[in-house]
Amino acid sequence: MGNKVSKENTKNRIIESAKKLFADKGYQKTTVMDISRQAGLSEAALYDYFQGKEDLLLTIPDLWVLELIGDLKEQLFGIKGAINKLRKFLWWYLRRVEEAPLDAKIVYLFLKTNANFMKTEVYSNVKTLYSYLIEILEEGRGSGEIKSDLNPYFARDIFVGTMEHIITRWLLKDRSYSLFDNLEEVFNLMIDGFRANGSEPVPVARKLFEERKTDYEDKQD
Amino acid sequence: MGNKVSKENTKNRIIESAKKLFADKGYQKTTVMDISRQAGLSEAALYDYFQGKEDLLLTIPDLWVLELIGDLKEQLFGIKGAINKLRKFLWWYLRRVEEAPLDAKIVYLFLKTNANFMKTEVYSNVKTLYSYLIEILEEGRGSGEIKSDLNPYFARDIFVGTMEHIITRWLLKDRSYSLFDNLEEVFNLMIDGFRANGSEPVPVARKLFEERKTDYEDKQD
DNA sequence: CAGTTTCCCTAATACTATTAAGTTATACAG
């Protein structure tokens, strides 16, 4: 044998199997036998590709987050204004989460229980991802679009906290509704606190929520 | 034997041991033998008090959250104005987290990985706790303190998201700084978006952060 | 004091992650 292609293929099969099983049954309740069986291998063979079950848990989201970092700059390219960039960041990120819910589940639900989470590549890469928010907020302060006395680190905390809250709830509720329901309204409410006084708020979106209010309570509350 | 007091005592010893070990080494890496040994028992004896390891994980925070619900009403009693109540809610909750970091760690880091989290008592009790925010926000809307067009559910999402973000980071960073650092500033920035136009913002706090800005980056970023 | 219950123990069981040691079969050097 000695085929590079088949080796990569097998590795991917293991990753995909593990991803599915972790997201489905949880990390603890997934056995190495479950994973290797799903991938069409013996248990021992898996250890030729990964150091073990925990290594597998850490590797999966690492690939995903790295891909996100590569994409972000491109997505923000050409967008004018800090608030428009913040909006794009949120919509873009939630779409990526929607497209890769298994990776997101591992990052936002399972990884944090790991004692070494703060020392992982994933953590430092997510930090890099969020650090773009600081740049955007500073830019907005410079241009006068955002309050001159706004501390970008505090604003980022609010932004990231709200975003992760939305994501986590959606994942815990088994993705039973759209991540984008009411997003416009939550975004506007959050961003209103960041705006400079001259900068206009968004009146259109406000009307919308009145119609969909009850809907929201049912599904997400 | 047959002593009720000693039985309760043993149960508490098990809970305290488990709490410490879970928070310290994580749920997975804590063995039943670790717990029972710390509590001065054999492994089998533990099963007379709890159905198993997972039952123990779910029981611990349940007691804590129930206690919080009992305390909340009393804490808010006599406070005038929705924004003052929101402030009190945040400060009170963070103090309780600071006083019981082991319970908080289990609720905010470990429990969410459990596939049945949404069906637990803890989840529904935390929901009850957060539902007070809706009442407060509606009150503020009625009194004109808060924007008349604010949807309280969206505002709650921002409030809870930001609060849980602050708590989670603090727990992951091994509680190496004070939970209350910069809290005033983050609170004011968040609440600025909720305020009715006539309602005055808080200018005093803003000056403070300029002095402590670098401090914040070092420790929390 | 006899019987029952409470509280706890030792020992067995079944499952799981990981390792050891070996097998198959392909690539490729000569």
Place this chain on the structure above:
DNA sequence: CTGTATAACTTAATAGTATTAGGGAAACTG
């Protein structure tokens, strides 16, 4: 084409770990 190195995989062993079975002794009950 043939022998062999090695990539890719297997079965079987090992060292834990959660949970259960079954029992024993102390203390309470009547």
